[in-house]
Amino acid sequence: MLLNTTVEFTFTDPDNPQEFLNYLNDVLNCDVKGEDFVSREYFYQFLEFKISRTPRFSQYVHFIREDVLSVKKISSHPQKGFLLKTALQTQAYDACILCCGQNLKKISPNQFSSSIISPYPASALNQFRDEKLLIIGSGLASIDVLVHLSKNHFRGEIDLLTRSAALPSVKKRDPALQVPEFAAFLADHNKGTSSGYEKLNSLVRAIDSYCQKKGSSLSYFQNYKPSLTDQLHYDYDLCRSAHNIWEDIIVDIIYALNNIWPDLTNREKDYFHTDIEPWLGRLLDAMPLKSADAILKLAENVPIQFVSHEKATQTHYSAIINATGLDKPSTSIFLQSLAQDGLLSFNHAGGVKTCPQTGRTKTALHLYSCGAINRGESYTSGSIYWTALTAQKISQTLLSR
Structure with missing residues (x-):
């Protein structure tokens, strides 16, 4: 199960993605929606419940x-x-x-003058209404924070401190199956490759070839806009205009990377992290379309911007939210x-x-x-x-x- 996220992305059976949500509402009478966050205690109860309903396992499994x-x-x-x-x-x-x-990563309190809090559980964010906040990190944890603040009708100011100065891209769905057509593209580009560098670059070329054949281009997704809201609008429009061809092959890309990864040298991995992951990581970790909707709605009423480390350490915030991810x-x-x-x-x-x-x-x-x-x-x-x-x-x- 995927934890530290909304209920809609928490399940044990990919063929039944509503199972946890149904359990909360039908068994526990919680009255929650897919975009809600819930306590980890519910995850534990759900696993116990599911095991208890499976006789061939329940006699052997003890919590x-x-x-x-x-x-x-x-x-x-x-x-x-x-x-x-x-x-x-x-x-x-x-x-x-x-x-x-x-x-979760820990942040040294000596760097900042404000209190540092974790975004999990999300209920910790309910106290904020019109304050000036700093979110450290720009991955999916920061998306969870922004979505929750939007849901709570937050009307303060938000700064984001991050090395990448870019949010994840936007996607409509998570494909569950591999695409044979892309596998053929990848096999063709992999011919004659030997080093890790060549395999990584052949994967990039295969992604681009596939996108171009489907009427899109990888260059669309390597294009960075000057501000957070401009970039989010740009990614949002690409998603809504059916240019996100890469969504169909996310499973293939991850599968290919995972198979390449064990054979890469540390230097080749560093090359990937420096030259490829900045844009590819945004696609693979893309936020759901409705999360983008919520953040754009928040941005209509709240100034949201990336800030430098120097500015962040010189600014007083009501609170600093540690969304740096996992240590x-x-x-x-x-x-x-x-x-x-x-x-x-x-x-x-x-x-x-x-x-x-x-x-x-x-x-x-x-x-x-x-x-x-x-x-x-x-x-x-x-x-x-x-x-x-x-x-x-x-x-x-x-x-x-």
Whole structure:
């Protein structure tokens, strides 16, 4: 499940994307809409409810609501399993799968004179009506903040501090399937490629060729406007005018990147982050059309602008909203303790290193890692699609024991 977002994007079954929303309204009588944010407690209750309705799983699955303090090998023999310790109990397990996600980045309060708050839960933003706010970050977390402020009829001032000085692009939908036609384009452009640089650039050429064949152009989406609202209007109009051909092949692009990623050198990854990701990342992380609607409505009544770090540190804000996103898994004290015990190690991006075939953190151990903490092992380690693929590999490995 994708958390820290609106209800409409939270589900466990892609064929039934309304399942969580229906659970909230039909079972818990919450009266919420798809664009609403809800407490994480509801996610937990939903998972318990779903498991309880699946007899073949419910007898084997047990939920323990406690913080994990440590995971230790039972002995030096790798097949003996692990001891998992909480404040109240210690349990032995044959295998352990780490799915603990990432923490939000922390901002040093010494940089600013105002209080710093997290945008999650979104109810923390309900206190603001006409203040001057600074949002740090311009990814989807900042979009969540802007949408929530719009919903609350905020009428103050908003500054955004970000390295990219650009919001995500705008999209109508999330395609669920790959497009065979694009796969053919990519295969054609990949002929004769050997280095990571060539593979990355051939992917870009394939995207452009596909867009041009469909009457669009990749150059439309590499065009930056002078202001936040100008850029948002531009992206919004492209989306509404059916130029967003790239929307059809998002799954293909992510799949291609994830397959290229493990073989890239750190220098090739740095090249991608510098030369390709600034525009491609805006497309892959594009906001829903109705989020853009909400932000444009907010911008009609509220000045919203990007500001420099120097100006932000010299300005007094009623509050600073930390929308910088997720921190590196390597900053987790819990994961650091596992690394110190030799149970895992971290990669160049600060994520947990895993075996691409099995999901194991170490070849001889039955300790596995799945989801966002595998940051850097693929391009989108935390995406639902790639997490599900990793989970499948882990399941196959466990069943083959």
